[in-house]
Amino acid sequence: SAVISQKPSRDICQRGTSLTIQCQVDSQVTMMFWYRQQPGQSLTLIATANQGSEATYESGFVIDKFPISRPNLTFSTLTVSNMSPEDSSIYLCSARQGFTEAFFGQGTRLTVV
Amino acid sequence: AQSVTQLGSHVSVSEGALVLLRCNYSSSVPPYLFWYVQYPNQGLQLLLKYTTGATLVKGINGFEAEFKKSETSFHLTKPSAHMSDAAEYFCAVSERDTGRRALTFGSGTRLQVQP
Numbered sequence: 001s002a003v004i005s006q007k008p009s010r011d012i013c014q015r016g017t018s019l020t021i022q023c024q025v026d027s028q029v030t031m032m033f034w035y036r037q038q039p040g041q042s043l044t045l046i047a048t049a050n051q052g053s054e055a056t057y058e059s060g061f062v063i064d065k066f067p068i069s070r071p072n073l074t075f076s077t078l079t080v081s082n083m084s085p086e087d088s089s090i091y092l093c094s095a096r097q098g099f100t101e102a103f104f105g106q107g108t109r110l111t112v113v
Numbered sequence: 114a115q116s117v118t119q120l121g122s123h124v125s126v127s128e129g130a131l132v133l134l135r136c137n138y139s140s141s142v143p144p145y146l147f148w149y150v151q152y153p154n155q156g157l158q159l160l161l162k163y164t165t166g167a168t169l170v171k172g173i174n175g176f177e178a179e180f181k182k183s184e185t186s187f188h189l190t191k192p193s194a195h196m197s198d199a200a201e202y203f204c205a206v207s208e209r210d211t212g213r214r215a216l217t218f219g220s221g222t223r224l225q226v227q228p
Contacts, residue, residue: 004156031214042203043157043218092156094216099164099207101147102216104156 002027006093006105013083013112020079021108023093028073030097034066037090037107046091049076083112115140115206119219127227132176132191134222136204139185144206146187147216148178151201160202163187174198199226 003026013019023032032049047055047068055068070076080087088111096102120135138144145164149157161172168180178189187204201223205216 006156033215042220045215045217048215096214096216099145099209099214101159101162102205102207103159104149106156109154 002029002095002097002103004093004095004103004105006108008108009106010109011111013110015084015112017083018079018081019083019110020077021091021093023076023078023095023105025074025095025103029095030073031095032070032076033094033096033102034068034076034078035092035094037092039089043092046078049078080110083110085112088112115144115208115217117204117206117217117219119202119204119222121222122220123223123225125225125227126194128196129193132189132194132198132224134189134202134204134224136178136187136189136219137185138187138204138206140206140208142209143180143182144208146178146180147205147207148172148176148187148189149203149205149218150174151203151221153200157203160189194224194226196226196228199224 005024034046035043037043045058046061047057049068049070051070067079090107092107093105094102116139118137147162148160161170163180171177176191203221204219207216
């Protein structure tokens with residue numbers, strides 16, 4: 001199994017600013033992902049964080065808004081840029097090794113005011 | 114493309130009653146299947162998974178699920194509900210043998226347990 005530490009756990013941010021969320025896995029993993037969970041809804045994949053190359057974004061998500069870094073096999077960051085109230089959500093980091101189950105961090109609860 | 118449908122956004126049962134949460138998938142090839150639970154203000158915790166072999170899989174906290182290929186279903190059950198089972202439950206799928214490793218989630222089912 002993998003333990004994922006995500007920080008911050010929550011934040012309240014002013015519109016127009018940016019927030020960087022960090023995700024640390026306690027072991028090397030092949031795949032890391034970032035999901036968004038809007039209030040009362042399911043998880044939507046934002047992007048796959050690729051080690052050493054640009055992230056792969058899902059339809060509706062762009063790099064300028066959600067830049068992602070993955071400098072090694074245990075760490076990734078997601079930045080939410082130029083925030084608006086519509087970005088208020090829970091952002092979840094996930095890791096997966098091969099085709100085993102995916103593990104999740106506790107999430108970052110973001111409120112944009 | 115694969116997809117997951119969870120029937121019933123809210124399910125309410127009495128303590129001690131049977132829990133049945135429904136999940137159907139759509140995929141050209143039977144996928145890997147998962148059930149996750151999310152408690153308030155927490156991340157997702159794996160309940161159980163089906164990858165291959167026995168179609169009835171047992172998970173944590175007394176939950177189990179049965180993979181039925183003919184029905185493209187993976188329903189979650191628990192014989193006797195406990196108050197601590199109240200949470201949000203997500204069914205998820207992952208493709209086999211492809212480059213796409215991300216899980217696709219259903220819309221979720223909120224389970225309420227009445228005393």
